[in-house]
Amino acid sequence: MRTKLHLIVLCLVMAAMLAACSAEEKKADEKADVQTGEVAPAAKLVLGVAGAHSGDLASYGLPSVNAAKLVAAKVNAAGGVNGMTVEVVAQDDQCKPELATNAATKMVSDGVKIVLGHICSGATKAALPIYLESKIVLMSPSATNPPLTQSGEYPNFFRTIAPDDAQAALEVAFAKGLGLTKLAVIHDKGDYGKGFATFCKEFIEAEEGMEVVLFEGVTPGAVDYSAVVQKIKSSGAQGVIFGGYHPEASKIVSGMRKKEITIPFLSDDGVKDDTFIKVAGEYAEGVYATGPMDFSTNPVYQEAVAAHKAEFGTDPGPFFPEAYSAALALLKAVENAGSTDYDKVTEALRTQYVDTAVGSVKFDAKGDAEGVGFAVYQVQSGKYVEIK
Known part of the structure; x- marks a missing residue:
């Protein structure tokens, strides 16, 4: 019994010593961190x-x-x-x-x-x-x-x-200021492009003396948009409003200009990008686009x-x-x-x-x-x- 008691006491003493050593090591590590400038990783x-x-x-x-x-x-x-x-x-x-x-x-x-x-x-x-x-x-x-x-x-x-309804209202007001009364409204069938174009159509139709002579969607990524270009020409439109992004806009405006369709081309902030100018080249000149304020x-x-x-x-x-x-x-x-x-x-x-x-x-x-x-x-x- 006495031997077992001695063993228990010895184990308790060793545990206490280990705990003390661990505490000292932790303090030493913390001190080392201060001395070396190292810190724990931040959240x-x-x-x-x-x-x-x-x-x-x-x-x-x-x-x-x-x-x-x-x-x-x-x-x-x-x-x-x-x-x-x-x-x-x-x-x-x-x-x-x-x-x-x-x-x-x-x-x-x-x-x-x-x-x-x-x-x-x-x-x-x-x-x-x-x-x-x-x-x-x-x-x-x-x-x-x-x-x-x-x-x-x-x-x-x-x-x-700002949302597209505000952008579309500005676009239509600007088109009216240019004296355009017959407009072709083209879009890329997407949530952004078609949504913007639809708002433009509604605002145009609400304006006395203005009308939408063509409302047409194109397929993004198509190689050629000659069909819609021909529809624009046949519609008698005095200007084009396009809803969508620069890849389609650059092809449409280039096709128009090559067919000597020189009517104004207006678009949105999806086209107000230097990439549009680079891709469309000389045909980008004169294009209008709404975009965030300066x-x-x-x-x-x-x-x-x-x-x-x-x-x-x-x-x-x-x-x-x-x-x-x-x-x-x-x-x-x-x-x-x-x-x-x-x-x-x-x-x-x-x-x-x-x-x-x-x-x-x-x-x-x-x-x-x-x-x-x-x-x-x-x-x-x-x-x-x-x-x-």
Whole structure:
């Protein structure tokens, strides 16, 4: 019995000694960390970025990735968000709905809580239910289809660009100002392009003395659009309004000009891109396109553009200021909310202003940024110039 008692006591003493050694080792490690400057890995806040990062529409999506990286670097340099380091993780959807759902599913599986994107309205619409089910906040710099906010179906969706009904109203008013009374309205059959064209058609028909002489859809990716060009010529249209993106617009306007159809060609922010000018070449000259207002006098915009030039060596592409603003707004909302809690973040977005590249903004009950809008631009000497 005495031997067993001695063994028990000995075991207890050894356990105490091991515990003391462990504590001393921990203190020594902590001291070493202080001496060497090493720190424990910081908690991370992942900012997802979804959009067209490859394919024909990559010129619209890649500026958002750059914008997110620049905002993350700026925020991290200032200490991060609520003690968390911001990390940017991108998912490519090529503006295709089926790939957009894959991107959204990957965001969910990775536990992402805030997402900048998607770029195209059709892709955004396809992905939104996945984000909504998982209570993930999504903010697009360019998805302008009105029902995305106006339907009330997606309370998790916000955007830093005005919707297409506002863009279409400006487009039709400008066409009227040019004296155009008979218009051919062409679209690419997509959520964005057809939606924009439909609004234009409605606004034209509501104007006394104006009419739609042709309303026609084309198939994206087709090699030749000579059939629709011939329909435009036969319609007696005094001008064309196109809803869609630059690959189709460049082919249609080139076909028109080659057939000596010189009537004005007006389009949307899906065409207000330097890629359109590069592809259409000389035939791009004189083309009108609506797009986000000029923010060049905004100090945050100026800072963002300077940062882009310093980091990437180029001017930023389309929707860059809207993407930069979306990244700022999302991260500021998390900071104001004190967490990534869905209800708190959405409440912060709707109630607290944040200074961005598109102005000091907050979002209305539907998710649209207050105070943003569109302007009209024209290709002059190979560059888009705002029409005052």
